[in-house]
Amino acid sequence: MxxxxxxxxxxxxxxxxxxxxxxxxxxxxxxxxxxxxxxxxxxxxxxxxxxxxxxxxxxxxxxxxxxxxxxxxxxxxxxxxxxxxxxxxxxxxxxxxxxxxxxxxxxxxxxxxxxxxxxxxxxxxxxxxxxxxxxxxxxxxxxxxxxxxxxxxxxxxxxxxxxxxxxxxxxxxxxxxxxxxxxxxxxxxxxxxxxxxxxxxxxxxxxxxxxxxxxxxxxxxxxxxxxxxxxxxxxxxxxxxxxxxxxxxxxxxxxxxxxxxxxxxxxxxxxxxxxxxxxxxxxxxxxxxxxNRYNGSFLDAYHNALSWTNKEADARTLALNKDQYMLYSSLAEKGFDKKLLNRMILIDLPNILSEVAKTWGDVDKTFLNSILQLQQDGKITPAVAKDLLWQAARGNDPMKYAEEHELLKHENIDIKQIISDVLQQNPDAVEKYKKGNANVIGFLLGQVMKKTKGTVDPNQTRALLEQMLNE
Ligand SMILES: [Zn+2]
Incomplete structure (x- = not known):
């Protein structure tokens, strides 16, 4: 049948x-x-x-x-x-x-x-x-x-x-x-x-x-x-x-x-x-x-979203949620990098909003602007950006928080010095690495990130760490 x-x-x-x-x-x-x-x-x-x-x-x-x-x-x-x-x-x-x-x-x-x-x-x-x-x-x-x-x-x-x-x-x-x-x-x-x-x-x-x-x-x-x-x-x-x-x-x-x-x-x-x-x-x-006063179009929104995200599923999610789409659209118009926006608007913010039971209407656009600008200028890492979003969601001023907690990247941070301190303080881990246990890199990197409060780029730091371990 x-x-x-x-x-x-x-x-x-x-x-x-x-x-x-x-x-x-x-x-x-x-x-x-x-x-x-x-x-x-x-x-x-x-x-x-x-x-x-x-x-x-x-x-x-x-x-x-x-x-x-x-x-x-x-x-x-x-x-x-x-x-x-x-x-x-x-x-x-x-x-x-x-x-x-x-x-x-x-x-x-x-x-x-x-x-x-x-x-x-x-x-x-x-x-x-x-x-x-x-x-x-x-x-x-x-x-x-x-x-x-x-x-x-x-x-x-x-x-x-x-x-x-x-x-x-x-x-x-x-x-x-x-x-x-x-x-x-x-x-x-x-x-x-x-x-x-x-x-x-x-x-x-x-x-x-x-x-x-x-x-x-x-x-x-x-x-x-x-x-x-x-x-x-x-x-x-x-x-x-x-x-x-x-x-x-x-x-x-x-x-x-x-x-x-x-x-x-x-x-x-x-x-x-x-x-x-x-x-x-x-x-x-x-x-x-x-x-003619009523003229918005879902399909137009979908096609814009597709050009920003390059993924059909992401584009649909974004376009189906008008408030989320409008937010993305207004930030995209300001020329922010799409990769940063995709991460913030499609991944980090939805998680945070559902966690704190808030809606897209509650999101403060000026905070997002500042956080994106800092990220685009290379002054904060993705991890810090996410942390600042959390602060904003909890009602704190993220900029004030970043300054008070020294989360902004400083040109004068001596990453080599910090790595070499970490290596000196963890001789056991260094020993293990030399014996072929590559897993300890994660631990050592964690120590470096802790000391720098996550203000350095993890990939670059990892590369530098590996280089110094092999010297
Ligand atoms: Zn009536």
Whole structure:
């Protein structure tokens, strides 16, 4: 039997607008429940929605960036369904004509992923399930937070075009980066700013398999794991001659397995009809011009990063992390040596930041500048540079620290004298070396580095040490 993985994605992205999709409630400060609400987003009868202009501009920017067909006229529709977090009884979204169709996300691997449609809509409120406060003993109670109700979303839908879990994951990572470089969404999955549903099936000998849906995957790691798990589950079932049933699944990060949420009987009929309270969305030249404000590009960043690092994996890591990339880019513009930058920005700093639980946003650029300058001028060694980064991360002024601890290289340091002192003080080691034990060099070098506080170049010192031992 021949098996083929097939998956399509449905992604909801929260746009970075200052206000909600159809009212003027702010989209910031959502953490205190029900403080960012008004009659419109609470769904009171008789209220009227107004389209958020900035959300439309952001959608146009995304459409342009991904080479989509932008519909000059589209409509908002009502998608009717009942749920406690939707007091209006319908969600305002876009129906058969979305604002953008047939776009393409070019991956860093060179492959183009087609996107079927992207449309604007409003988010629903948030249900918070808590154990009972006592009135209904033993029962669960559901609290509703309407802060999220009406927050602008763009929904991005692909056909089943993904051929492996890795490819689907790569798409989400690079879409996320694309949104961030454009500046239209922070796209943080852990904060629900980018939410991912996946349709997955397995073809057997070219014949279409049963499709299941996995809801609310909230990290790229979960996407990869859930898809791999489902692929294996389908393959095993088909090998045993069993069927897969159409159902909606949830993924459990702890067990790495999916579980049934509901079995689908038939597709829901949402009775879409045009929203009578909103005019058609007609795009103007002015809106297109304003969309040029959002113009950063992940692929451009990737190609720059590739020219700096010469390694695909490093370039991807750097470009996927916009803050890290921007830092590298601003230092590269100042003409610092790429080797020094690669070491500092790709190796030393990520380790230090994860150790002290800080983010790229916390990094003080002026300190990095000084440390790089000292290194470039040959005044400090890589080891000292790393030490100074640590000091900066701990909140100390690295320059002051370097001076106080005499870590700057001094022209007048007599390295030959220090080596000869070390050799005199360690006659046993010298004896061993003369008898052919080359390993003691490491020990002797360590002694020299200690005396010089690491301010001399280890390779040159090692060469000199060997030369003096052989004299
Ligand atoms: Zn509101």
């Amino acid at each position: 021949n098996f083929k993985f097939v998956a399509g994605l449905e992604i909801h992205v929260q746009l970075n607008t200052k206000t909600k999709m159809f009212c003027s409630c702010p989209t910031e400060g959502l953490d205190v429940p029900n403080t960012r609400v008004c009659p419109v987003c609470l769904g009171y009868p008789g209220t009227l929605p107004v389209i958020n202009r900035e959300a439309v501009i952001m959608a146009i920017a995304l459409g342009k960036a991904l080479n989509g067909h932008i519909n000059m006229i589209s409509r908002f529709h009502r998608k009717n369904y009942f749920y406690p977090d939707l007091p209006k009884g319908y969600q305002i979204t876009q129906g058969d004509v979305p604002i953008i169709e047939n776009a393409v996300l070019p991956l860093s691997t060179g492959k183009n992923i087609p996107i079927k449609r992207m449309h604007l809509e409003e988010d629903a409120a948030k249900s918070v399930h808590v154990s009972s406060s006592g009135r209904l003993a033993g029962a669960q109670e559901t609290l509703l937070d309407f802060n999220r109700s009406g927050v602008p979303l763009i929904e991005i839908v692909t056909d089943p075009v993904f051929e492996s879990p890795e490819e689907a994951t790569l798409f989400v990572e690079e879409l996320q980066a694309t949104l961030r470089y454009l500046g239209i969404s922070n796209a943080q999955m852990e904060l629900g700013q980018l939410r991912c549903d996946v349709n997955v099936s397995v073809e057997v000998d070219g014949k279409e398999g049963t499709r299941v849906e996995i809801k609310n995957l909230n990290s790229t790691r979960s996407i990869r794991q859930a898809l791999t798990y489902e692929y294996n589950r389908h393959v095993e079932a088909y090998k045993r001659g069993e069927n897969i049933i159409t159902e909606t699944l949830a993924f459990d990060e702890k067990t790495g397995k999916t579980r049934t949420m509901r079995t689908k009987q038939s597709s829901a009929d949402y009775r879409y009809f045009p929203e009578p309270d909103l005019p058609p969305l007609i795009l103007t030249e002015e809106l297109f011009e304003e969309a």
